[in-house]
Amino acid sequence: MTLKDVNVGESCTVKRIHGEGALKRRIMDMGITRGVQIYVRKVAPLGDPVEITVRDYELSIRKKDAELIEVE
Numbered sequence: 788m789t790l791k792d793v794n795v796g797e798s799c800t801v802k803r804i805h806g807e808g809a810l811k812r813r814i815m816d817m818g819i820t821r822g823v824q825i826y827v828r829k830v831a832p833l834g835d836p837v838e839i840t841v842r843d844y845e846l847s848i849r850k851k852d853a854e855l856i857e858v859e
Contacts, residue, residue: 790825790837790853798826799858806855818842819856 793799801823804814818841819825826840836847 788858790827790839790848790856790858791850793825793827793858795827795829798824800824801856802859803857804855805857810852810855814852814855817846817848818844825856825858 788799790799790801801819801821803821804811804819806814823841828838828840828845830837835850837850837853838845838847840846
């Protein structure tokens, strides 16, 4: 399951980040690393971006990037 599939109001834990190079580094620089808890706060009306809470701060992430984050 990926972060894109998590419903609003649910929490999940990051298992793995797919992707390579600068894209993977950018996601990790935002604080999204293996084992971190993520809470999905809301989704924009057209479905993109997704607003999440990670490490006690709010973050908006594109659905394209959310598909690269494997969660449980």
